[in-house]
Every structure is written in structure tokens, then in C-alpha cells.
Amino acid sequence: MPERQRADARRNYTRILAVAEEEVAVHGADASLEQIARTAGVGSATVRRHFPTRRALLxxxxxxxxxxxxxxxxxxxxxxxxxxxxxxxxxxxxxxxxxxxxxxxxxxxxxxxxxxxxxxxxxxxxxxxxxxxxxxxxxxxxxxxxxxxxxxxxxxxxxxxxxxxxxxxxxxxxxxxxxxxxxx
Structure with a gap:
């Protein structure tokens, strides 16, 4: 996560990553990116902006x-x-x-x-x-x-x-x- 990101972007990144860790622990590599976005309270585009690929998220x-x-x-x-x-x-x-x-x-x-x-x-x-x-x-x-x-x-x-x-x-x-x- 780039340090020069706005504070809200850093918070989103941290929240998305925390939710992703939980989802991957339950569902493995096939965890739903849409579910991660919903649970983190952000849009799918925000998840993809921080993690452009599933590999980047994993x-x-x-x-x-x-x-x-x-x-x-x-x-x-x-x-x-x-x-x-x-x-x-x-x-x-x-x-x-x-x-x-x-x-x-x-x-x-x-x-x-x-x-x-x-x-x-x-x-x-x-x-x-x-x-x-x-x-x-x-x-x-x-x-x-x-x-x-x-x-x-x-x-x-x-x-x-x-x-x-x-x-x-x-x-x-x-x-x-x-x-x-x-x-x-």
C-alpha cells in the first residue's frame, strides 16, 4: 500500500485486506471479490483499484x-x-x-x-x-x-x-x- 495514499484510501485498503483475510481463510483462493467488497463496505471498483488481480489480493x-x-x-x-x-x-x-x-x-x-x-x-x-x-x-x-x-x-x-x-x-x-x- 503506497504511503502517499489519502487517509480514506489507506483505511479502505486496511479494511479490505482484513475482510479478505477472513474470506480467504473460509473460502480459500476462490473467495468472492464481490463479497469482500460488500463486507468491507466498499464498491467492487475500490477492491480492484487496490488489488487489480486475484493474485495481488492473495x-x-x-x-x-x-x-x-x-x-x-x-x-x-x-x-x-x-x-x-x-x-x-x-x-x-x-x-x-x-x-x-x-x-x-x-x-x-x-x-x-x-x-x-x-x-x-x-x-x-x-x-x-x-x-x-x-x-x-x-x-x-x-x-x-x-x-x-x-x-x-x-x-x-x-x-x-x-x-x-x-x-x-x-x-x-x-x-x-x-x-x-x-x-x-
Whole structure:
């Protein structure tokens, strides 16, 4: 939100974002923009002025979670076992994405990576974790953070309708981990 906005525009932004967080928590990435506008007491055009695309809205709703995952990546970077550190972070990304509806959709790549600020932030934060694991020979050299995010998004989206999506996503994540190991 630009700081140079008028006070009423900043209030609208804050109100829209608060309502959007609630709606996305209930309805996921498909939350109705019209319902968000009605509940926030603004017109649809006001919502679209602040959030021109659904992706922009999902990224704003997910911003705090993304920041927390970036901080977590930085905390784990110094851990002695680089593979364990990377897997611990990825497990956190899976758990966060399952518990925070809309986050997986915000992380999904649907165009050039530079257009996805959530994924770009995670790629930057997790880059050192992956780099260390590759240097230590604990992860295959051709694995990228974008690959790992895509894997997490796929798992989370594929399991969201299961009776216990967290357990199913966790099971599938750890099943996929064997594929991260370099071939001996």
C-alpha cells in the first residue's frame, strides 16, 4: 500500500485486506471479490483499484506468512546438517500452506517468476539453504527452489479436499523427499 495514499484510501485498503483475510481463510483462493467488497463496505471498483488481480489480493493476504517463512529460512541457514535444515523449512512451508487457505494458490507459478512476489521472496530466502545442501552433496545439483515450491504447491492443492489434508500433505511430502536425494 503506497504511503502517499489519502487517509480514506489507506483505511479502505486496511479494511479490505482484513475482510479478505477472513474470506480467504473460509473460502480459500476462490473467495468472492464481490463479497469482500460488500463486507468491507466498499464498491467492487475500490477492491480492484487496490488489488487489480486475484493474485495481488492473495499475495497481500499471504504477506505475513511469507515473511515468517523467510525468517524461518534465515534461522535455519546456519544449522549444521544442511539437508535437515532444508527439509525442516520445506516441512514448515507445507504445514503453513495447508493451514493457511489461499497460500498455495499465492505460491503457484502462473507466469514469469518475477510476477509472483510470494514465490520470489521464498526463493531468495531459501536459496542459501538449498545452495548449502547441494554443496554438501545432500541434495541433487539440478534441484531449484522453484522446483521445491512447485512440489509443495502441488501436494497442498492435491490434498486440500482430503478429510485430513495436513496428514495427507505431510505423508506425500515425506514420500517425495526420497526424490530429492542425489543418486549414488
Amino acid at each position: 499475495e497481500a493476504v499471504s504477506r505475513k506468512r511469507i515473511e515468517a517463512l523467510c525468517v524461518r529460512a534465515h534461522e535455519l541457514t546456519g544449522k549444521a546438517d544442511s539437508r535437515s535444515a532444508l527439509l525442516e523449512w520445506l516441512d514448515d512451508v507445507v504445514a503453513y500452506s495447508v493451514s493457511a487457505r489461499g497460500l498455495a494458490a499465492a505460491l503457484a507459478y502462473d507466469g514469469p517468476v518475477h510476477e509472483n512476489s510470494c514465490s520470489a521472496a521464498l526463493e531468495e530466502a531459501a536459496g542459501p539453504l538449498l545452495h548449502r545442501a547441494v554443496q554438501d552433496g545432500a541434495v541433487a545439483t539440478d534441484v531449484t527452489v522453484a522446483d521445491l515450491i512447485t512440489l509443495v504447491v502441488g501436494i497442498v492443492l492435491a490434498t486440500e479436499l482430503y478429510p485430513d489434508p495436513a496428514a495427507q500433505a505431510d505423508r506425500l511430502f515425506w514420500l517425495a523427499v526420497a526424490g530429492l536425494s542425489p543418486q549414488s
